[in-house]
Amino acid sequence: MPEAHAPGTEYLRVTDLHAFYGEAHILHGMDFVVNRGECVSLLGRNGAGRTTTLRAILGLTGRRSGSIMLNGREAIGMASHRIARLGVGYCPEERGIYASLSAEENLLLPPVVASGGMSLEALYAMFPNLAERRASQGSRLSGGEQQMLAIARVLRTGARLLLLDEITEGLAPVIVEKLGEVIRRLREADYTIVLVEQNFRFAMPLADRHYVVERGRVAEVVGKGEVEGRMEMLHEYLGV
Amino acid sequence: MFELLGITPQGLVAQLLVGLINGSFYAMLSLGLAIIFGLLNIINFSHGAQYMLGAFAAWIGATQLGAWIGNPEFSIGYWPALVLSPLLIGASGIVIERTMLRRLYHLDPLYGLLLTFGLALVIEGMFRHWYGISGENYEVPESLTGAFRLEGIGLALPKYRLWVVAASLAVCFASWVFIERTKLGAYLRAGTENPALLQAFGVNVPLLITAAYGYGVALAAFAGVLAAPIFQVSPLMGSNLIIVVFAVVVIGGMGSIMGSIVTGIGLGLIEGLTKVFYAQASDVVVFVIMAIVLLLRPAGLFGRET
Numbered sequence: 001m002p003e004a005h006a007p008g009t010e011y012l013r014v015t016d017l018h019a020f021y022g023e024a025h026i027l028h029g030m031d032f033v034v035n036r037g038e039c040v041s042l043l044g045r046n047g048a049g050r051t052t053t054l055r056a057i058l059g060l061t062g063r064r065s066g067s068i069m070l071n072g073r074e075a076i077g078m079a080s081h082r083i084a085r086l087g088v089g090y091c092p093e094e095r096g097i098y099a100s101l102s103a104e105e106n107l108l109l110p111p112v113v114a115s116g117g118m119s120l121e122a123l124y125a126m127f128p129n130l131a132e133r134r135a136s137q138g139s140r141l142s143g144g145e146q147q148m149l150a151i152a153r154v155l156r157t158g159a160r161l162l163l164l165d166e167i168t169e170g171l172a173p174v175i176v177e178k179l180g181e182v183i184r185r186l187r188e189a190d191y192t193i194v195l196v197e198q199n200f201r202f203a204m205p206l207a208d209r210h211y212v213v214e215r216g217r218v219a220e221v222v223g224k225g226e227v228e229g230r231m232e233m234l235h236e237y238l239g240v
Numbered sequence: 241m242f243e244l245l246g247i248t249p250q251g252l253v254a255q256l257l258v259g260l261i262n263g264s265f266y267a268m269l270s271l272g273l274a275i276i277f278g279l280l281n282i283i284n285f286s287h288g289a290q291y292m293l294g295a296f297a298a299w300i301g302a303t304q305l306g307a308w309i310g311n312p313e314f315s316i317g318y319w320p321a322l323v324l325s326p327l328l329i330g331a332s333g334i335v336i337e338r339t340m341l342r343r344l345y346h347l348d349p350l351y352g353l354l355l356t357f358g359l360a361l362v363i364e365g366m367f368r369h370w371y372g373i374s375g376e377n378y379e380v381p382e383s384l385t386g387a388f389r390l391e392g393i394g395l396a397l398p399k400y401r402l403w404v405v406a407a408s409l410a411v412c413f414a415s416w417v418f419i420e421r422t423k424l425g426a427y428l429r430a431g432t433e434n435p436a437l438l439q440a441f442g443v444n445v446p447l448l449i450t451a452a453y454g455y456g457v458a459l460a461a462f463a464g465v466l467a468a469p470i471f472q473v474s475p476l477m478g479s480n481l482i483i484v485v486f487a488v489v490v491i492g493g494m495g496s497i498m499g500s501i502v503t504g505i506g507l508g509l510i511e512g513l514t515k516v517f518y519a520q521a522s523d524v525v526v527f528v529i530m531a532i533v534l535l536l537r538p539a540g541l542f543g544r545e546t
Contacts, residue, residue: 058440084442096437098430105426110441157442 010069011036011161011192012057017066019056026052028216029066034161039183039193041203043238044213050196051093053213054163058090059083070161085113089154093165093196097146099139103130106138106149110157117158126182127152144175151182162186165196176202200238212237247516250395255512261401261470263508264408268463269485270492270500271412272456275419278432278495279452282341282352287485288478289360290329290457294464296367297325299378299473318381318469325465326458333457337450360479367475375472404466411462412501419497428452432495487530493543503541 012034019027027049034040042050056064059080068075070086084090089110098106107123107130124131127148133141141149147167154162164183168176176199183206186193197203203210204227212220214237222230269287276284284290301316301324316324336359344351380400387396419425430438431448439445464478471477485504492503507526514522521528533541 060436060440079446080436080439081442081444084440090437090440092437092440096434098433100429100433101426108423109426109430109438111443113442154441 009036010034011038011071012194013067013069014053014057015067015069017053017056017064017068019052019061019064021052021062026061026216027056027064030056030213030216031218032211032221034192034194036160036192037187037190038208039187039195039206040209040211041195041197041207042211042213043197043200043203043234044219045237045239046198048213049216050213051165052216054090054165054194054196057083057163058088084110084159087114087158087160089157089159089162091147091150091154091162091164091167093169095146095150097138097141097149099137101138102134103136103138103141103145103149104134107134107153107156110153112157114158114160116160118155120156123152123155126155126185144171147171147175147179151179155186160190161192161194163194163196166198167195168197168199168202180206200234210234249393252516253390253393253395255516256509257397257401257405257512258515259509259512260405260505261508262511263505264405265463265467265481265504266485266488266508267412267501267504268408268459268466269481270488270504271415271497272459273485273489274492274495274497274500275415275428275452275459276456277489278497279428279435279449280337280341280345280352281349282344282356283349283486284453284456285353285357285482286336286360286363287356287456287460288480288482289363290333290478291460291464291467291481292367292475292478293329293332293363294325294461295378295468295471295473295477296371296464296475297321297328297461298465298468299376301325302378303376318379318465322462322465326461329461329464330454330458334450334454337453341453342446364475364479371475373474373476375474375477378468378473380469400469404470407466408463409505411459412504415459416497416501484526487526489540491526491530491533491540493540496540496542496544499540499542 010033014030014032017027017030018025030049030053032040042053044050052061055061057068057075059078064076066076070083070088073086075083075086098109101109107120129145130148130152133145138146151164151167167179171179180202183193183195187206195203195207208224210222210227211218212222212234219237220233222234227234269291273284273287276282298318298321301321303315305316306312306314340355341352344355384400384403387398388402389396419428427438427443427448431445435445467477488504488507489500491507492499507529510529511522511525514525
């Protein structure tokens with residue numbers, strides 16, 4: 001899509017999103033907006049519906065209703081693979097590294113959905129560990145390596161909207177630090193990012209806006225500058 | 241030494257060749273089953289019927305089609321049939337996947353098993369009704385009649401049977417290379433592991449599933465055409481073979497590509513050897529091995545323990 005977006009252009013708008021797993025009604029009208037080049041976080045307790053929100057955007061839940069505007073296109077009725085083709089890259093919470101594929105096969109697996117993705121060389125320069133482990137089976141990588149691979153994998157495809165689910169979960173502080181650096185670089189490169197995070201300290205300096213999710217809807221919106229003043233409310237919601 | 245055991249080298253080589261041929265069919269059929277199981281999570285019980293359909297399509301093309309279209313001179317030879325029959329039967333598989341199997345993916349895999357089993361009964365029943373169970377002959381193509389004579393041990397190796405072994409090994413090897421070394425093959429392996437995520441990356445997984453089923457069925461039909469000149473073309477030819485093939489799949493490990501090829505050929509050879517050394521056991525040896533493998537390694541020889 002060649003048209004130039006002015007900064008501040010809306011890239012993802014989720015309106016009154018409801019989603020179900022079978023009979024279980026998980027999302028009860030999620031509303032949020034991410035502009036091009038922004039990074040927002042979805043905060044909340046486990047089970048609040050943050051992961052389900054990402055999965056619903058990608059069409060991975062059961063029945064869903066409402067509206068998901070992606071780069072000007074309505075995605076609510078689309079099949080999963082068509083949504084990805086609108087330029088969405090996804091890192092699932094469980095990382096989703098294929099055990100039967102080598103690290104490099106994993107890296108090359110997602111189809112290119114738009115031009116402008118990073119080259120294999122650039123990715124190996126960004127994640128030198130992956131270059132060393134390129135021939136290893138996916139199942140043999142460490143947790144940190146798997147997470148790097150899961151991120152690198154979607155940067156190759158040219159996707160401009162990244163949905164990152166709990167990327168710091170279970171990782172050593174030094175790797176979390178490295179991931180923070182990666183996110184900062186992606187922001188500078190004008191990627192649009194939705195972070196689902198349990199680790200508020202990780203998300204706080206990275207995100208332009210925090211959406212606090214509670215019982216399948218957005219309970220509060222906190223701008224970057226307001227965080228200090230609303231700490232008490234955040235503590236209450238997140239139980240930290 | 242051979243005399244000591246009461247067997248002749250000719251007998252040994254002949255039975256090994258029979259074993260190799262049976263093994264070739266086991267390998268092609270279990271490979272198709274493995275590909276289908278990997279992506280659809282369904283044990284394709286109509287596989288034997290589709291193998292039979294492949295053989296019948298070749299036979300009908302050679303002997304019946306001319307009369308049907310009012311031109312008795314017209315017939316489709318072996319070589320065109322070897323291509324056309326898998327295409328036709330594979331296409332019928334695609335129709336079955338699109339119209340029936342697709343509706344069952346959100347249900348327990350047992351429903352897929354029941355549907356394909358029912359389809360097998362229906363297909364075999366129809367052909368039994370039309371053609372009886374006596375079986376029809378299918379001529380060996382002219383270019384492959386005759387045999388190579390091994391003067392040293394006084395043995396004749398029929399050319400057609402050698403061709404069957406070579407063709408089946410080539411098809412199995414090509415399938416393996418395709419699955420292990422190409423991008424589409426990587427999609428196939430990834431789709432076996434986590435199809436939802438693969439689709440979220442932008443791969444049209446429903447189409448991949450349809451193609452995989454079509455390919456598995458086409459492989460069965462290809463095996464059927466190869467088998468037509470060796471065995472009688474009969475409505476029951478599939479159900480006789482498929483029971484052994486299911487045992488092969490269990491031994492090799494459900495869904496393992498290499499496992500199904502190696503186990504198929506290996507068990508064919510073991511069956512052949514059993515015929516030489518203790519013929520009474522040759523019909524059960526595969527099932528005895530299956531029982532032992534299930535006891536020692538429930539996931540199969542090449543299966544991933546989970």
